[in-house]
Amino acid sequence: MTSLRRAFVSLALWLVAWGCAPARPAGDAAPPAPSAAADVAAQPLSSAGSGAAVARHAMVVSEQEYATRAGIEVLRKGGNAVDAAVAVGFALAVVYPEAGNLGGGGFMVIRLPDGRVTTFDYREKAPLAATADMFLDARGNVIENLSWEGHLASGVPGSVKGMLTALERYGRLDRASVMAPAIRLARDGFPVSQGLIEALEGERRVLCRFATTREVFFAGRPTRVVQDSLSGGLRTECFAADSARQAFGPAGQPPGELARAEPFRVPPGVDRRLGVWTAGDTLRQPDLARTLETIARDGAAAFYEGPIAELIVDEMRGGSGLITRQDLAAYDVVEREPVHTTYRGFDVYSMPPASSGGVILAEILNVLEPFDVKALGFHSARGVHVLAEAMRRAYADRNRFLGDPAFVEMPLATLLSKDYAGELAASIDTTAATPSAEVLAGALFGTPHESLQTTHYSIVDSAGYAVATTTTLNGGFGSGVVVEGAGFFLNNEMDDFTVKPGVPNAYGLVQGEANAIEPGKRMLSAMTPTLVTKDGALFLVVGTPGGSTIITTVAQVVSNVIDHGMPLERAVAAGRVHHQHLPDALQAEPFTLSEDTVRRLEALGHEVRLRRWTSGRVNAILRDPATGLYQGVADLRQYAGLAEGF
Numbered sequence: 001m002t003s004l005r006r007a008f009v010s011l012a013l014w015l016v017a018w019g020c021a022p023a024r025p026a027g028d029a030a031p032p033a034p035s036a037a038a039d040v041a042a043q044p045l046s047s048a049g050s051g052a053a054v055a056r057h058a059m060v061v062s063e064q065e066y067a068t069r070a071g072i073e074v075l076r077k078g079g080n081a082v083d084a085a086v087a088v089g090f091a092l093a094v095v096y097p098e099a100g101n102l103g104g105g106g107f108m109v110i111r112l113p114d115g116r117v118t119t120f121d122y123r124e125k126a127p128l129a130a131t132a133d134m135f136l137d138a139r140g141n142v143i144e145n146l147s148w149e150g151h152l153a154s155g156v157p158g159s160v161k162g163m164l165t166a167l168e169r170y171g172r173l174d175r176a177s178v179m180a181p182a183i184r185l186a187r188d189g190f191p192v193s194q195g196l197i198e199a200l201e202g203e204r205r206v207l208c209r210f211a212t213t214r215e216v217f218f219a220g221r222p223t224r225v226v227q228d229s230l231s232g233g234l235r236t237e238c239f240a241a242d243s244a245r246q247a248f249g250p251a252g253q254p255p256g257e258l259a260r261a262e263p264f265r266v267p268p269g270v271d272r273r274l275g276v277w278t279a280g281d282t283l284r285q286p287d288l289a290r291t292l293e294t295i296a297r298d299g300a301a302a303f304y305e306g307p308i309a310e311l312i313v314d315e316m317r318g319g320s321g322l323i324t325r326q327d328l329a330a331y332d333v334v335e336r337e338p339v340h341t342t343y344r345g346f347d348v349y350s351m352p353p354a355s356s357g358g359v360i361l362a363e364i365l366n367v368l369e370p371f372d373v374k375a376l377g378f379h380s381a382r383g384v385h386v387l388a389e390a391m392r393r394a395y396a397d398r399n400r401f402l403g404d405p406a407f408v409e410m411p412l413a414t415l416l417s418k419d420y421a422g423e424l425a426a427s428i429d430t431t432a433a434t435p436s437a438e439v440l441a442g443a444l445f446g447t448p449h450e451s452l453q454t455t456h457y458s459i460v461d462s463a464g465y466a467v468a469t470t471t472t473l474n475g476g477f478g479s480g481v482v483v484e485g486a487g488f489f490l491n492n493e494m495d496d497f498t499v500k501p502g503v504p505n506a507y508g509l510v511q512g513e514a515n516a517i518e519p520g521k522r523m524l525s526a527m528t529p530t531l532v533t534k535d536g537a538l539f540l541v542v543g544t545p546g547g548s549t550i551i552t553t554v555a556q557v558v559s560n561v562i563d564h565g566m567p568l569e570r571a572v573a574a575g576r577v578h579h580q581h582l583p584d585a586l587q588a589e590p591f592t593l594s595e596d597t598v599r600r601l602e603a604l605g606h607e608v609r610l611r612r613w614t615s616g617r618v619n620a621i622l623r624d625p626a627t628g629l630y631q632g633v634a635d636l637r638q639y640a641g642l643a644e645g646f
């Protein structure tokens with residue numbers, strides 16, 4: 001731990017030297033007086049994306065600078081970490097529409113000042129009219145994209161009730177105070193980041209199918225109607241940014257080849273931007289602002305039973321979706337006991353089912369514990385081999401046993417026991433990979449969809465609260481559908497269910513009957529918001545997006561810090577590996593394993609696959625046990641993440 005502390009202090013000095021010091025000097029003992037709330041939308045663009053910060057009293061780390069500042073604003077108003085988490089969650093729904101949401105779900109793990117840990121499960125549920133085979137054709141084959149795009153892909157959203165229930169039970173401030181920054185960001189707008197521009201362009205094909213979505217994010221972009229190759233029906237397509245400029249831009253009169261060849265429509269009042277964003281342009285979302293104001297005034301009832309429910313149901317009717325008034329009225333949030341395990345003297349608390357995150361994180365760590373992971377060496381072939389074998393075994397259990405606790409019996413006591421982990425550890429051959437087919441029968445693989453989004457934020461305050469929240473719409477911008485008149489995206493979480501046993505989902509996960517679709521059931525998640533304590537004191541707050549790689553990413557950050565003594569910024573920056581049982585392949589981020597290590601792993605029997613993209617975007621906070629200082633780290637794998645404290 002001494003080396004950890006040394007690294008921490010040197011990082012703090014380095015940050016101070018480079019002008020990234022906390023708002024107050026770290027040695028200052030008195031809690032800062034609440035100051036006038038900063039206008040989050042007015043912050044300069046140049047401050048975007050600060051990777052790390054050190055602070056004494058409180059810290060917020062999220063994927064989006066304006067959301068982090070919303071959390072800081074609420075903390076400075078006298079709110080605790082739960083108030084700040086709710087402020088960040090609502091702000092993300094405005095400034096990070098890829099994953100921040102009102103129309104999705106999530107999980108929140110909270111540590112209270114007395115050391116107790118509790119969790120909120122606000123995962124989406126299958127609509128009451130959902131059926132096990134709703135995404136299959138008459139021959140029983142999966143209909144491509146049906147569980148991923150459009151109205152049928154959505155589960156009943158949980159975020160609004162989840163966040164407001166946590167606020168009521170553990171927050172200090174009222175709804176209006178914690179929602180004020182989000183309302184302001186929606187109404188007055190915020191500068192669009194390059195990350196959002198690229199994400200929108202990347203999902204253009206799906207997003208432009210829906211008129212309401214086009215109106216919010218592509219207003220002014222020329223469109224054309226084309227035949228959809230999958231469904232055979234007609235769909236609206238937006239011109240790509242470049243071809244729109246070429247065909248319709250100021251110099252491009254009359255429109256070129258492209259426009260003459262296709263039926264096209266330029267919306268009335270088309271502006272010179274042609275619906276093409278430049279970083280720094282202001283995005284205002286008046287419908288979303290109104291929705292947020294209604295929730296701030298009337299609470300979750302407005303969303304689940306009132307005017308917003310009405311808009312969701314109308315949207316569903318228009319798009320042949322399943323969510324009804326009864327679905328929304330019946331939606332419930334569950335406060336659950338956390339999953340708990342120990343790892344080399346640290347206590348680890350994480351999310352129980354309906355997320356698989358906590359159980360599988362615990363299982364991986366428990367399997368690793370008998371090995372001297374430090375002595376095996378960081379990213380050595382033997383070290384990566386043992387890690388992958390632990391992951392493989394844990395994911396086999398995930399995919400077979402786990403599901404919504406209201407629907408399936410799960411052998412949780414066994415899965416979490418050190419004895420069982422010891423048996424799994426003993427089954428690892430340190431000289432050869434165990435084929436997944438021998439760990440559990442079955443082998444099918446999928447190509448993951450591109451551009452997947454979820455988001456995690458970590459918050460601590462001076463009163464002793466700590467919050468880890470992971471939230472998602474599932475894919476980037478969820479189903480692609482913005483609810484008409486309400487201004488927010490609906491999720492495409494139905495794809496997290498077993499759409500058909502043995503057929504991989506978007507993350508290549510091959511799942512079983514425990515996670516089959518049933519009316520009112522929560523689809524199994526991998527989200528792993530996690531808290532680690534040592535001798536009763538907070539040590540680490542951590543979590544990440546990344547679909548099926550979420551759990552293995554969290555496990556590696558925990559192991560990097562505890563086993564390898566890495567300072568947090570190294571533990572987060574380090575390349576990541578992943579194994580999920582099926583496909584039977586050891587996946588590695590680019591720039592993670594040397595050629596030499598890959599060859600050695602292959603010699604041990606692993607098929608090593610280089611991932612095309614990075615996996616995960618961790619936002620974490622470490623409390624230095626020696627000084628009590630908080631170090632926040634926003635993963636540099638994201639565009640505009642910000643760690644800020646005071």
Ligand code: DON
Pocket residue numbers: 452453454472473474475493496524525526527545546547548550
């Ligand atoms: O709940 C889950 O496990 C997935 N819906 C998470 C999706 C995700 O992380 C996409 N991310 N980047």
